Amino acid sequence: MGELSSAETELLRYRLRVNGLDYEVLDAQLCESLLYVLRERLGLHGPKNACLEGECGSCSVLVDGAVECACTVLAAAAAGRDVVTIEGLTPEGSDLSDIQQAFVDEGAVQCGFCTPGLLVSVHHLLSHNPAPTDLEVREAISGNLCRCTGYGRILAAVHAAAADRGRETVGS
């Protein structure tokens, strides 16, 4: 259990583990969300700031391996937990992950604002369910709003990425 007490002027200091790296957060306010700390203190701008209510999913990150909205996580309470953002899902040495590439190839990115959150949800889905049905994909991304694509191309991209991984597994 964490005690996160601070008077109006008292500032907090804690450590966050993000994408495998330990960050020291200094002079933080108690009320800061994980989203705020990731973007404004750690410079990780992948998680997007939109609704701040857990409604839109554009700030989706993995916390201890589960997809959560970074805006509804109190940053100081995430100390000791393992946080992964979209920045941590790109394999070392490449620009894009296979899922990101599939999104590009299938035209699943329009304005792009929802994309990082969607990619976190899809990455989580495919790492637990390598061959999802259409309904399973829809369910997995039901917490990620996209106002551009109508989701058709996103579904196509997820299936394309899954099929590619399937072929690689068979081939190797």
Next chain:
Amino acid sequence: MYELLERLPDADLLAGGTDFMVEVNAGRRRPLAVVSLHDVPELRGWRRDGSDVVLGAGLTYTEMLDAEFADLVPCLAQAARTVGSPQIRNAGTIGGNLGTASPAGDTLPVLAALGARIGVGRQGSVRTVTLDELITAPKRTSLEPGELIVDVRLPAGLGTQEFLKVGPRNAMIIAVANVALVVDWSGRQVCVALGSVGPVILRPGEAEAFATARIDWDERRLLGGEAALDEFAGLVRAAARPIDDHRSTADYRRHAVGICARRALDRAVRHQRIGALADPFQEKPWAS
């Protein structure tokens, strides 16, 4: 832990954060101290205890979808399945749903219909309360400073259970109306609880008594057919005390809660499913 709560009587308790952080982000809440309950092992998970299931207050909605758990408390799993999105279900907890005490909390009608006994702990003691003792008004509980919701005790595999909810769409929806209904075949009674149609969760006593009297408990069927279901729905509508707000109108809520309750009773008596959670990936989970 309780020492900490005694020392910080004004601290906010933080469970999954899905309600709390919305208020913080909007500037409606400025806590000076927060006690995060995330890493308290005593609040995690669930266990069997004789004929009961005991849920730690930190049990998440996602954990309630676990097949073994869903078999024991199917309508709680149904309710958990309708909460928010995967993101919200991964974070939100049963203790948080109770502590927030929203009239629209999706697990709350289930806990009322199943007669939940809620453990409230403080330094040196635990007291047990019912849902209507805990939640006294919209977003108000009888918790005192230094107290903490510890666990929730429910009967395992009780009768046939149903949960139904109405909202504008399937994902990310706060209930316009929701209903939990339990047909307890061994205790020979029907328990119904209504959410989002009153300041707190409501038990439509006359509707419950009517349904209990209209079931042939030996033959396990409802007497009076459609007319009995209609009369039951009318009694449920009469018991609702809905308001107009930004989510819906009182008229629609009253209408919807009657339909949900009617459908729940019909399904529960006709199908008599025990432990059958609707397949979340079924093409049309609402059609049956």
